[in-house]
Amino acid sequence: MINVALFGFGRIGQMHGENIFKHPKFKLKYVYDRDPRLSKKSESNLKAKSIKDYNIALKDKNIDVIFIASSTPTHINFIREAAAHKKTIFCEKPLDLDLNKIVSCKKYIKKFSPRIQIGFNRRYDPGHYYLKKSIDQKKIGQLQKIIITCRDPAPPPLAYLKTAGGIFKDMIIHDFDLIRFYLKNDPIKEVFATTSDLSEYATLFKKVNDYELATVVLKSKKGVLCTINNARHSSYGHDQRVEVFGTKGMLISNNKRESEVELSNSQGTNTKKKLLNFFIERYQEAYYLQLHDLADLATKKKQPRANFDDGHQALVLAVAAAKSLKLKKIIKI
Ligand SMILES: NC(=O)c1ccc[n+]([C@@H]2O[C@H](COP(=O)([O-])OP(=O)(O)OC[C@H]3O[C@@H](n4cnc5c(N)ncnc54)[C@H](O)[C@@H]3O)[C@@H](O)[C@H]2O)c1
Structure with missing residues (x-):
């Protein structure tokens, strides 16, 4: 099983949470949202543990994937931290709104040889x-x-x-x-x-x-x-x-x-x-299918259809x- 921590449990985070929960290769272990009332919902629905500090997930050696579905301005910092903790990363689009931040993140994470998939579900x-x-x-x-x-x-x-x-x-x-x-x-x-x-x-x-x-x-x-x-x-x-x-x-x-x-x-x-x-309805199949690539990225380092450079x-x-x-x-x- 590939253990996942999901960051962001809003519109798209809840949909991703359900897909991860249903997927045979993944186990949704933690859900973190800035609004704990939201992440708490995952405990009954998706059998995940709602956490108030995302560092719990980063420091947990059993967590393989950090899945970023929080608001856009949070993406780059979560990528930096997840890469430094050697996690496989899924990040929703867009990577960020500022090209300079993306370039500097790319330079910083290079030394960790990160495995990153971007949520270009289409x-x-x-x-x-x-x-x-x-x-x-x-x-x-x-x-x-x-x-x-x-x-x-x-x-x-x-x-x-x-x-x-x-x-x-x-x-x-x-x-x-x-x-x-x-x-x-x-x-x-x-x-x-x-x-x-x-x-x-x-x-x-x-x-x-x-x-x-x-x-x-x-x-x-x-x-x-x-x-x-x-x-x-x-x-x-x-x-x-x-x-x-x-x-x-x-x-x-x-x-x-x-x-x-x-x-x-x-x-x-x-x-x-x-x-x-x-x-959510139109691309339901696509959102699920992209998880197969995430599983291959985490276990076989096989490149997904959309990577960090595509996001850039x-x-x-x-x-x-x-x-x-x-x-x-x-x-x-
Ligand atoms: N691929 C797609 O088709 C698609 C569709 C919609 C949204 N998105 C992307 O997904 C991301 C989220 O969009 P959404 O529609 O779910 O927005 P949303 O506003 O419904 O949800 C964002 C969630 O992030 C949480 N959040 C904000 N800051 C946080 C932080 N520092 N730590 C943890 N959680 C934090 C908020 O509390 C909220 O629950 C955006 O980047 C958006 O561009 C992608």
Whole structure:
């Protein structure tokens, strides 16, 4: 059994806790959250021990994995400490909001040869991953365009937005990463971003210097054109579509629904069920599948699909997008 200590028991931490609890290779030993009322919940639900000091987990020689699902500003320090204690690390995206902190962390942890997986769960979505394999197998010939649509059903709470880092570093970071995953050895060279606020949500986003709608256009070294099309709300559910276009065809990884059954009657034809509501439902399978890589990382040192450097490079693109918006021009990477 691989013993895990989970740091952060909020929205995503609770979901990860349940997955770790269900996974046959893991034992969820400790849960730590700044708010002990939250971590306490894990004792009855997940048979874990709620701790008030995370050092208990770091110092416990039987703990193999530190699983970081706490708020973004906590990630880098937990990584530093977990690496120094020779633990395998899983860290949610984004690594941090500040590139300098990431670079200095990278330098510091190098001596510990750390094993780190980043929570870019979309790499594990069966549909999105099928596209990756198909691109690599040249099923659509030469890759020419990547088009990602990502619309959340509703904005996160204000308390979350305050520390999340804005639409590029918090939300679109997933799309930057997916594009890098598909492009493989063809790096992004140009980034242009624009945003808009058109609805009643504008007041909420203005409070945290953030935006309701964003579009980012990127160009790779070989000339692949990528478009990311995002909204912080969508009245019809979590809209998640990826299209890749090449010289010999096109592939789409589509939305997921409560059911694929279609109804035709006097009111309409081919009526389908709604889209799954949000990330926890839409990427349920992906969140679980990424744990298999974590188990292999902890036991066999096998590299996961997303590592520390992927976390770093995705933030480079997010920072460039924010700069492009500010300067109203294309940013060269
Ligand atoms: N991969 C994904 O799809 C995905 C989805 C949502 C969130 N996330 C990421 O996961 C992280 C958490 O997001 P969330 O939505 O669960 O937020 P959240 O606000 O619901 O939960 C964060 C939790 O961290 C705890 N916390 C804050 N500081 C702490 C500290 N110093 N020590 C221990 N616990 C601390 C808070 O008490 C809270 O319970 C963020 O970095 C976010 O970007 C990833």
